[in-house]
Amino acid sequence: MHFIEIDLRLLAQSPLYIGTGHGFGGILDGTVVKDAYRVGDQLRPRVCLPGSTLKGRLRHYFQHARQLLPHLSRPHNERTCRQQLSAQCCAECRVFGSKLRQGQFRFPDAPLLPELTTLDGNALTVLQITQRTGTRLSRSRRVVKEKHLYTIEAATEVLAFKTTINGEMGLATLNTDALNAPEVVLMLLACRLMERIGGFKTVGLGKVKTTVEQVRVNGQASLNGQEDVDGRLRSLWVEGSENP
Numbered sequence: 001m002h003f004i005e006i007d008l009r010l011l012a013q014s015p016l017y018i019g020t021g022h023g024f025g026g027i028l029d030g031t032v033v034k035d036a037y038r039v040g041d042q043l044r045p046r047v048c049l050p051g052s053t054l055k056g057r058l059r060h061y062f063q064h065a066r067q068l069l070p071h072l073s074r075p076h077n078e079r080t081c082r083q084q085l086s087a088q089c090c091a092e093c094r095v096f097g098s099k100l101r102q103g104q105f106r107f108p109d110a111p112l113l114p115e116l117t118t119l120d121g122n123a124l125t126v127l128q129i130t131q132r133t134g135t136r137l138s139r140s141r142r143v144v145k146e147k148h149l150y151t152i153e154a155a156t157e158v159l160a161f162k163t164t165i166n167g168e169m170g171l172a173t174l175n176t177d178a179l180n181a182p183e184v185v186l187m188l189l190a191c192r193l194m195e196r197i198g199g200f201k202t203v204g205l206g207k208v209k210t211t212v213e214q215v216r217v218n219g220q221a222s223l224n225g226q227e228d229v230d231g232r233l234r235s236l237w238v239e240g241s242e243n244p
Contacts, residue, residue: 002178005216006165008191010049010110013207015130015154018053018198030152032129035109037117046117047128047155049110049197054163057197058107058190059096065189066092069236072182091182095167105167105187113160130156134203154205162213178217185236188212188229 097103
């Protein structure tokens with residue numbers, strides 16, 4: 001088995017809305033997900049990106065990545081993969097799992113960068129959250145819906161988050177170089193492609209810049225920075241173009 005770790009940094013390019021599904025006393029129609037961090041004896045709220053949200057968006061971009069590098073893995077097919085052994089099913093099922101098997105990668109929450117949490121509590125509260133007010137539209141009638149004014153919380157566009165995706169890959173799925181595994185290559189490309197996350201994307205929310213800071217195989221750094229990752233992806237793109 002090889003243990004793969006991918007360090008990600010996500011920099012907000014616009015306000016982000018990762019909703020809790022709950023409002024606040026008729027004042028806010030939607031609040032954003034937060035975790036807590038300790039300062040002395042106090043717990044303070046901190047905006048975070050849930051691992052489940054990251055997993056869902058990365059799966060979406062993973063599918064796009066497979067279309068760009070189709071020689072690496074066959075298309076996902078639930079019925080076909082259901083009949084295969086774990087090592088023989090498609091790369092998407094191996095990474096993210098399916099109804100019958102657990103995925104080999106784990107997607108922890110992405111908290112704020114540690115340096116942001118050193119700010120004064122009041123300053124961080126102001127820095128983290130903004131409010132957006134809008135109206136819902138009737139697309140069929142092309143007019144504003146009556147009584148559909150809403151106000152939501154949103155994480156501000158100055159925030160940055162960090163997390164480490166990790167997973168164990170069996171030898172049967174790896175070539176000579178662990179970084180040539182279809183699962184790893186397509187995951188790196190999915191991270192490169194991910195530029196939207198969360199809700200209200202149609203009104204300009206949810207833009208992010210995703211950067212791979214480091215890739216480690218069995219604890220040893222194999223790729224350092226997005227430039228190294230892009231070089232690896234370019235070489236595989238050329239290989240795929242020459243051998244469709």
